[in-house]
Amino acid sequence: MSVTVFIQGRNGATRWQPGKRWLLLPILLIAASTGLYQHHAKQLIQQQTKVDNERTAREQQKEELIALKNATETQLSMLVAHVARMQAKLTRVEALGQQVALNNQLEDQFDFSSEVGVGGASDLGSRIELDQLIADMDELVSRIDNNNVQLSLLETVASNLHIDEERYISGRPIQKGWLSSPYGLRNDPFNGKRTMHKGIDFAGKEGVDVIATAGGVVTWADKMFGYGNLVEIDHGNGLSTRYGHNKALSVNVGDVVAKGEKIAVMGSTGRSTGPHVHYEVLRGGQQIDPQKYVYRKAG
Structure with a gap:
């Protein structure tokens, strides 16, 4: 197949017959145009997809930020409530400390009354200031530290005011029971020989409470030969008491025990013929007659 082209000019018509390569040129131009169009269309689609993805990512980030903000607000609200509870408890501690100081006539030396009047209505929609919350917590910690120091000093002073009363040995080591064997020479219940009984025995029902006759520090709480289960308490000033056969x-x-505090339950352990407590008073490590301590008035 061949194509003949006639070109009309001034000198007449000119005949031109293109070769096969010229016939392929339109096809190549069409193909090139189509490829270029498809390339640009693909780029537009990619750019649109990128824009859509970025828009989706921004929307997701926005939702995450909103969720984070809500979560942060919730956590801050919980912190505010926690601080409020701490403030309430601290106010109660301050009131108790003030009352203790007043009872011991030490209110001029210990002031627990400052900065306790807090409260008021709360707007649920108000914005929470993190800086202010942290400042409130720092102030609360400072108040707690200050009150701990004051309470520690107050405890020491109060203890010193009452220590003589606590260390004053008096009364019986039981609340229910009877004196079954006094201090002094007696016939030994096991061998019948005349021996020195270095304490007072109080008999009673097994399992009743044995109590400290004065405040002090426990220096022995275990088995001891002859005594069975024994408690020994040091009351200071060289005085101590023993409670045996528990x-x-x-x-x-x-342990630090107070006067009248339960220290054991009555039994019959060790060298014993029945339920009782063997009670001794020692001065400088030597047993003395407990009778004057048992029957003297409480200090």
Whole structure:
């Protein structure tokens, strides 16, 4: 197949017959135009997809920020409530400290009354200031530290005011029972020989409470030969007391006990013929007659 082209000019018509390469040129131009169009269309689609993805990412980030903000607001609200509870508890501690100071006539030396009047209505929609919350917490910690120091000093002073009363040995080591064997020479219940009984025995029902006759520090709470389960309490000034033959002990070595506090339950352990407590008073490590301590008035 061949194509003949006639070109009309001034000198007449000119005949031109293109070769096969010229016939392929339109096809190549069409193909090139189509490829260029498809390339630009693909780029537009990619750019649109990128824009859509970025828009989706921004929307997701926005939602995450909103969720984070809500979560932060919730956590801050919880912190505010926690601080409020701490403030309420601290106010109660301050009131208690002030009352203790007043009872001991030490209110001029210990002031727990400052900065306790807090409260008021709360707007649920108000914005929470993190800086202010942190400042409130720092102030609260400072108040707690200050009150701990004052309470520690107050405890020391109060203890010193009452220590003589606590260390004053008086009364019986039981609340229910009777004196079964006094201090002094007696016939030994096991061998019948005349021996020195270095304490007072109080008999009673097994399991009744054995109590401290004065405040002090527990220096022995274990088995001891002849005594069975024994508690020994140091009351200072060279005085101590012993409580023997207990069924069980309620204190440990190092415990600080108060006057009248339960330290054991009555039993018959060790060298014993029945339920009772063997009670001794020692001065400088030597047993003395407990009778004057048992029957003297409480200090």
